[in-house]
Amino acid sequence: MAARQPPACLAGFSTSLLPPANDIAVDYEIRCKGCGEGRFHISGFPIVAPNPSPYFDVAPGATLWRPPHSLKCTHCGTGGRVFDARTNGYDGVLNGGCGYESGETGEQEVKGVFKVTIGLAYNTIDADIPELLDAAQEAKVGVADLFDWFTIDGEPVDGGQPIEFGYECA
Numbered sequence: 001m002a003a004r005q006p007p008a009c010l011a012g013f014s015t016s017l018l019p020p021a022n023d024i025a026v027d028y029e030i031r032c033k034g035c036g037e038g039r040f041h042i043s044g045f046p047i048v049a050p051n052p053s054p055y056f057d058v059a060p061g062a063t064l065w066r067p068p069h070s071l072k073c074t075h076c077g078t079g080g081r082v083f084d085a086r087t088n089g090y091d092g093v094l095n096g097g098c099g100y101e102s103g104e105t106g107e108q109e110v111k112g113v114f115k116v117t118i119g120l121a122y123n124t125i126d127a128d129i130p131e132l133l134d135a136a137q138e139a140k141v142g143v144a145d146l147f148d149w150f151t152i153d154g155e156p157v158d159g160g161q162p163i164e165f166g167y168e169c170a
């Protein structure tokens with residue numbers, strides 16, 4: 001399958017491919033490209049859901065962490081964006097964005113320090129199909145950039161709560 005290369009949105013980080021759980025999903029353990037450490041702050045654009053909440057699965061008064069999301073090394077401060085729903089993934093690259101509200105201002109770090117795993121999934125195990133290759137070539141991206149699902153898993157290293165952000169991108 002094509003997704004053995006990390007997508008371009010992870011280029012700012014060191015990535016280690018974890019043993020695959022199945023044929024359509026890949027997980028990368030993330031490390032800092034500056035110092036090699038693997039502990040990060042994770043940021044997003046929080047908004048408190050109004051009543052009634054327009055957000056799926058987010059109760060009135062609860063906080064939704066909107067994309068884009070960035071990581072910042074807790075050791076040396078190196079970091080950068082890992083996911084923007086407007087430009088990353090299948091719909092981000094080919095269709096002008098996927099159907100999530102993105103934040104513009106008010107970026108904040110989620111409380112805590114995390115080991116981070118980025119998960120990507122693809123709709124087809126046969127990513128070498130001509131349509132996908134053509135689409136990637138036309139958009140001047142790698143096939144790995146046309147992922148259909150993106151997740152950020154944060155495993156707390158300071159006794160806090162685990163977090164997971166997941167986005168359907170196709």
Ligand SMILES: [Zn+2]
Binds near residue numbers: 033035037075076
């Ligand atoms: Zn670092």
